[in-house]
Amino acid sequence: MNLGADYSSEGGRATARDLTVLGLETSCDETAASVVRLTPDGAATVLSSVVHSQIDDHAAYGGVVPEIAARSHVEMIDGVVRRAMAEAALDYDGLDGVAATAGPGLVGGVMVGLSFGKAVALARDLPLMAVNHLEGHAVSARLGARVKYPFLLLLVSGGHCQLLEVRGIGDMTRLGTTIDDAAGEAFDKVAKALGLGYPGGPALEKLAENGDGARFDLPRALLGRKDCDFSFSGLKTAASRLAHTCETDQDRADLADGVQTAIARQLSDRSDRAMKAYAEQHQHRLFVVAGGVAANRTVRSTLEATAAKNGFAFLAPPMAYCTDNAAMIALAGAERLQKGWVSDIDAVARPRWPLDEKSALADPAHKPGRKGAKA
Template sequence: MAETPALVLGIESSCDETAAAVVAGDRRILSNVVLSQLDDHRPYGGVVPEIAARAHVSHLDGLIRRALDEAGVTLAEIDAIAATAGPGLIGGVIVGLTTAKALALGAGKPLIGVNHLEGHALTPRLVAEVPFPYLLLLVSGGHCQLLAVEGVGRYRRLGTTIDDAVGEAFDKTAKLLGLGYPGGPAVERAAAAGDPARFALPRPMIGRPGCDFSFSGLKTAVRETAAALPQPLAEQDKADLAASFQAVVGAVMVDRTRRAIALMPPGSPLVVAGGVAANKHLRARLEALAAATGVPFVAPPIRLCTDNAAMIAWAGIEHFRAGRRDPLDLKPRARWPLDAAAAAPGAKA
């Protein structure tokens, strides 16, 4: 008789999405409920940690009930509870992890604390049979890293940003150009109507040894270019600057990732994950790179690129299968690098 796949409840609260999901070990996502706080933070042009933490407190219990109801299961039928234990905004992490501890204690279920970055890193294995090792480009508002994913819990960092994360650069560019919040989708929308060749922006780190990134100088160049144009900026100027910025980011990603591919065993898949992986231009550039270098390309569906609880539940399943369980005094962590041995110039995790 076939073994029943594990059922794991996942909880995510590391930033400005409150999320709960139920995922089965055979890759079925039985529910994946995400409550966005965009409207709460939009007036401030960015995430306000105190507002985010309060929203998690207000909504998480109801989202967990909804996730269980949509999955058609009770808490008693869940095999383990997985929650983000870091890195992230510490107030939000505390809310999610404390809730998971209470549920685990009350229901007598194992607790698994998940590294939020590992949730992104393992998402490709939720949607496809992706073997280890693979190269992961992790790009989000707070992170920009190239990692060799060698197994569950085994990560080797090949490159990281030395200043801004790429998502942060998108957000700051959007704010500078008055494109709205959140910045990533706003820049992508504006760029669709722009000329990416109009402005000769710098292409930081391209051609340099290693796999590190830098976006601070590019952000400064966008600001200086915008300041030199007639004010207020015309809509076409904004679109052309957005398109030029996005094209440079794509070129930088391709250059850095090409170098990392050369450091991996031949044929290792290239995987892109994180919120910025939802950008269609960047996906297309990376997919073309994979084709040119002869490696498989895997990008999770856009709904699984941004923060969600299904990825946390799946990472929990991977660890549950490996026999890992965490104590109820597990501590939340604001910082938690996947590769603890790596040097951390400018690292955000």
């Protein structure tokens, strides 16, 4: 079983009791803290979840500015953690461990949350779990339902787009990844070209409600290919260029709908391929969609139909746990603590940290810039 580079079973033992864990998330532009309780049979209860968004701080720049994000995390994290502990009606003596995102992400922000987590762990003599942010997304559906392993996962967000076989915490195999841009990046960049501001994904979805995407012939890369990879760079470039030709509000709405439909179509086609491969090996057929793009209703409905066609149950996290949050980090940490997997106090912040390091290193196409492999 792969514990990952920052984990060991030394100093910790598997436990069969309720575990209450404080989670910290600071990988991008949300400062978040949460307390989650995990029972021995895998039931998770969110006792608190506090998220401070930096949208207003970055809106003028049309995207996240790393230096501004890091400074905001420093200013906000103490208050956010205090609120999370108060809402959970606990003090630090009521915790069994601390989990903090250790990557991937904007390393300045990651360092803030990880350092705060280390301070709590040292001061209160608690085990520390340095959590992969992507692993948090992978288990996020378990925050809203009793989800059993294994399952097929589509992790789709602003920086990541991967299909994974999830057999358990720390035991995941990548089936496909983006060979260039992620779906969420395509949403955001096209939204920016349309003048929709930041964050772009939700704004583009709203604009698309009144659009007719059939007007535009947009690239839908890799459809029908035998692998499970994705590519959104061609769509992003073509749609961004078209955005500058739109003259009316209807033009912009039609393009927004066309982009949304094209992204949903590619996600569906690639997921369909993964489902067929997964079904050859597994009787239990559950398809989970997680990450920020999972909040898009068109994407959800398209993927839900694809799952039904292939005989898969469909599940997505509650909307509050699709985008970055600390509850998913607390849960991932609690599941690791349950197995006795704890981190050394000198665990490092990592700007890049592949969820499935073995697949990434073995991939012959692995090279700088291949986001699914190195992100």
